[in-house]
Amino acid sequence: MLTFMDYIQTAFHTSSQWNQDNSYSFLTSTAQSLLDFEIPRGLRLHVSSLPSPNLASSYTLSTTGLLDGSISYLYSSLPLSIPSASTSLDLHDFIRGYRHLVPPRAPEEAWWWEVWHRGKRVDRRDVLLYGRIFLPRNSLEALYLRRLTPTRVLKISAVSDAAFPNGASVLGVVQNDHGKFSTEYLYSSDSALLGVRGLYNFGPDPRERLSTPPSIPPSPISSLLPHSDPNPPTTPPGLFSAGAELYYGILNKSGGISTGLRFTTLPSHTSFPYTMTLTLNPLMGNLSSTYAVKAGRHLALCSRFDFNFYSYESGVLVGCELWRMNKYSKEVEWARKRMLDASSVSSGQKVGMSGVVGGEIPSPLDVAKRRLDDEDEDVTGVLKARVDQNWRFGLLWEGRFKEVLFSVGASLDLGKREQIFGGFGVEVQYSS
Template identity: 55%
Template sequence: MLDFMDYVQTAFHRTSRWNVDNSYASLTTTSTNLLDFRIPSGIRLHVSSLSAPNFATSYTLGSRGVVDGSLSFLYTSLGLQVASRSSEVYLSSLVRGYRHLQELEKPGESRWKDLLERGQRKDALLYGRLYLPSSTLEALYLRRISPTRLLRVNCVSDGNLPNGGSLLAVLQNDFGKYSTEYLYSTDSALIGVRGLYNFGFDPRFPNFQPASRPPAHPWDHQNGRLSAGAEAYFSPLNKSGGISTGLRFTTLPIHTGFPYTMALTINPLMGNLSSTYAVKAGSNLALCSRFDFNVYSYESEVVVGMELWHRKQPEAEVMWATEKLRTGWARSDADVNGVLKARVDNHGKVGLLWECRAKELLLSLGAGIDLKKRDRMLGSVGIDISYST
């Protein structure tokens, strides 16, 4: 489940009309959400508040052998009109689950011109978090430079790190049809570049698209989207680098069958290959599988997982089908009781997570199980309790 500050940052991206899914880094977001969910450890309490449309705070207290916690503060020049009370926020806005991608849109040049004409500043976000008792400090700066460009700077200050900390700067460009990213990290002076290209529909020239026609098969660009991308990075200090490439196909709202997403990523230098398949099998169920293989060592790993939504009303299937027919995809989760996530791999490791709302509180309860350890099968167990106003 997203913590409160991540939820506010997501609202910033949405309000400023930045498409976080149109990048190479998000190529495997769906499978990551369904298979790599975090299992809580110990007891952790989160108290947060969006005291003003531009300012948010969050406090965390946990116990995992020792008492620890954090203090977080966030400011944005863009007023955010979003639900902030934990009793009112949709669970679908907090649970990292199956990603429904929408049609590509042309960057908002008209909105950008309106802001400049009214003398308003470009959208920006500042975020800081202090961890206790380690005194580690992390910070984030987001800046919308233009309709197609976003600057992101992440900083960490920690005495245990080389040089006392590190900085990562990423310049992202989103032109709809394709996107690029350029990054630099003070850690080993790492430099890198990423790119993603979407086949088919070009949102920059919507008037020059072929005439509307019934899709011939699921791979038709009106029915789904095929994307290809790659990344390369190099460290002049360590004289080392790497490359990777990937493909993704996902269905769009016009697709009349079950939504699904397929992705393939390859790291040729390391010999790693990863293929994933996820399907939204109904209003309440999503399934996902991932196969990892290394051509040099012949080692492989298989992980399968599921996401099951529990609803109050038995007619949820009818509500989901009706809304999908009306809007292209469904998000009728006002009647959601909770979400169960589960995964298991070929090594016998099982992960379970239950996320729900209990009156004014949001709860995440999880456990890790190792089926091969007969004497100690139960591993990490924990619960996260969140309250926000």
């Protein structure tokens, strides 16, 4: 489950119209959400608030053998009009599950951001500032995020801790998103690491529809007729992407490289959604493939297979998530459908077994919208589970109880008969 500050940062990206999924860093995010979920250890309590659309604060208290905690504050120059109370939050925004990706969108033109007043530009770029101090360790982490242009974001994160050789570490990343492709350039003070990442999306270029004028100018009469647009928007059912990353440490004179592929269905896909990825690290010899599928409205399955060409070692990890719906919401939905069916029959319309009213067949976009609307129903929690080839289990239950969000998890290792129970933890979040 995301923390409240992670929720605010995600809202900042969404409000500033930045697509995080169009990045090589998020190539395997779907499988990671289903398989690599974090199991809490000990007891952890979060108390957060959003007193204004520009300010947020959070306080954390945890017991993992020792009593410790943290205090964090966040400022956003972009007002965030989002729900903040625990009772009104959508669990889909806090619980990472199967990710429905959308087609890449064309970036806005740079001049759209210009604001002029009396012959002078007065527009400013959106900025997010975040700071967190850990007690009693007195370590500090900070984040500076700035939207430079419609296609560029600057992100600088720093950590001050005595555990680092120089006492601190700084990471700077410049991200560029052009819709059709994206690039990232990063620098880390650890070993003077330099890196570059890139992702390319096959298929139609979303920028062409904005830059290419229509071949036939529409007339006043033709504009009233159906299908009069000479360049109708395309809605592909799937998205195929390829990317790679390259990094090199100047001080330790070592580097690395990796490449990956991803195919995922888009909302216009009429059948069940699924995502497949394949990543390769040729220097280390690691090959990893994942397959995630939305098997039902509230059920998602995922598997990952890892193999090493040099050691011939392999691993298999299987996981699933099952959402639990609110019983009251189900009863209301059932009553609403019965009333719609009754009104359709009384008005003389035919209602077939497929649910089509009046003999009209819904379009793929209507089917996709209906499916996404069904997923926005009120939910009370989700059960996540995973198991690998060595019979090591991970169980996690996340949901809402009264006015708090909670996560309860446990890890089991059936291969160790003397110590099967690996750990147990509870995490509670309250926000206002």
